[in-house]
Amino acid sequence: TQLLEQSPQFLSIQEGENLTVYCNSSSVFSSLQWYRQEPGEGPVLLVTVVTGGEVKKLKRLTFQFGDARKDSSLHITAAQPGDTGLYLCAGAAESGGSNYKLTFGKGTLLTVNP
Amino acid sequence: GAGVSQSPRYKVAKRGQDVALRCDPISGHVSLFWYQQALGQGPEFLTYFQNEAQLDKSGLPSDRFFAERPEGSVSTLKIQRTQQEDSAVYLCASSLLGAAVQPQHFGDGTRLSIL
Numbered sequence: 170t171q172l173l174e175q176s177p178q179f180l181s182i183q184e185g186e187n188l189t190v191y192c193n194s195s196s197v198f199s200s201l202q203w204y205r206q207e208p209g210e211g212p213v214l215l216v217t218v219v220t221g222g223e224v225k226k227l228k229r230l231t232f233q234f235g236d237a238r239k240d241s242s243l244h245i246t247a248a249q250p251g252d253t254g255l256y257l258c259a260g261a262a263e264s265g266g267s268n269y270k271l272t273f274g275k276g277t278l279l280t281v282n283p
Numbered sequence: 284g285a286g287v288s289q290s291p292r293y294k295v296a297k298r299g300q301d302v303a304l305r306c307d308p309i310s311g312h313v314s315l316f317w318y319q320q321a322l323g324q325g326p327e328f329l330t331y332f333q334n335e336a337q338l339d340k341s342g343l344p345s346d347r348f349f350a351e352r353p354e355g356s357v358s359t360l361k362i363q364r365t366q367q368e369d370s371a372v373y374l375c376a377s378s379l380l381g382a383a384v385q386p387q388h389f390g391d392g393t394r395l396s397i398l
Contacts, residue, residue, distance in 0.1 A: 173325075200384045211287070211374055211389030212326065219384060257325050261384065269314065269381045270339065273325030 172196070173260055175274035183282050185247055190277045192258035193240045199261050199268055201234055201241045206255040206276070238263075248281045255279075285309070287390035289375050295396045296365050304360045304393045308377030315358050316387060317350055318374040326374055332358060333381055344369075365397045 176191045192201070200219045204212035216225050218234035218241065225232045229252075231244040241258055255278050259271040288307040296302050308315050314333055318326035319342075329348070331339040334355040343350070347365075352358040362369055372394050376387040 175325075202387075209391065211376070211391050213389070214386050217384055217386070259325075261382075267339070268384075269316075269331055270328055271316075271326075271387070273318075273327070275323070275325050 173258055173272055173274035175256075175258060175277050177277060178275065179278050179280075181280040181282065182248055184249060186281075188245050188248055188279070190243045190245075190256055190279070191240070192242070192274055194260060195239065196260070197238050197263045199238070199263050201238070201261070202259045202271065203232055203241070203243055204257040204259065206257060207253075212257055245279075248279075250281045250283050253279060253281050287375055287377055287388050289373075289390035289393050291393060292391065293394050293396075295398065297398050298365060298367060300365055301361065301363045302365055302395065304362075304373050304395070306358045306360070306375030306377075306390060308356065308358070308375070309388055310356075312377035312379055312388075314378045314381045314385070315352055316376045316378075317358070317360050318376065319344075320372040320374055320392070322371075329360070329373075331381075362395075365395075367397050370395055370397045 202217045203215045206212040216232045221236045221238045223234045229246045255276045257276045259273045290305045317329040320326045329342040330350045332352045347363045349361045372392040374392045376389045378385040378387045
């Protein structure tokens, strides 16, 4: 069973601060995705990373996939109240037979206070 | 609509009753997934369809859970003889193809409460 551990579980910061959320596993993933989920809604995909060491930027969000494809981080610069939500990482199995299956972490609940 | 649609949004049932949850995926999407999300947790994989074929049901918690997609579009997740531990949000997602690298588009879920 592949497990993804996210940290921190809860994060409450002031508008304008920077933050980093971590997603770690002992397993290798063929790809890793980050989602944001708001209350009462389904997760919405932010980014997919595939290559070890890959860095992707989405406005104020920077995503990094570890060299060994076992871990990932999400960095938000100058957080805004609109960034508030549950951030989920999800990894796809390395083995080709079940590369459709996503394993999700428990999420980081981010609150950005005005 | 353009997105994944799930109904009902909320379902309350008494322990022992059967429930059926519906998912309308994005038109043309081959793959369909069901997930269970308990309070304060991330979604957990239940089952996967490619068109009408159920290729993976390894995540279904027990034989009380049954999913179908008879014509390769709409899917129904049925739970028989519901138990309190079945209370959760049930999410449906669809993608154009099967590989996880393909974006999965989620519905807003059905919140199931078992009394």
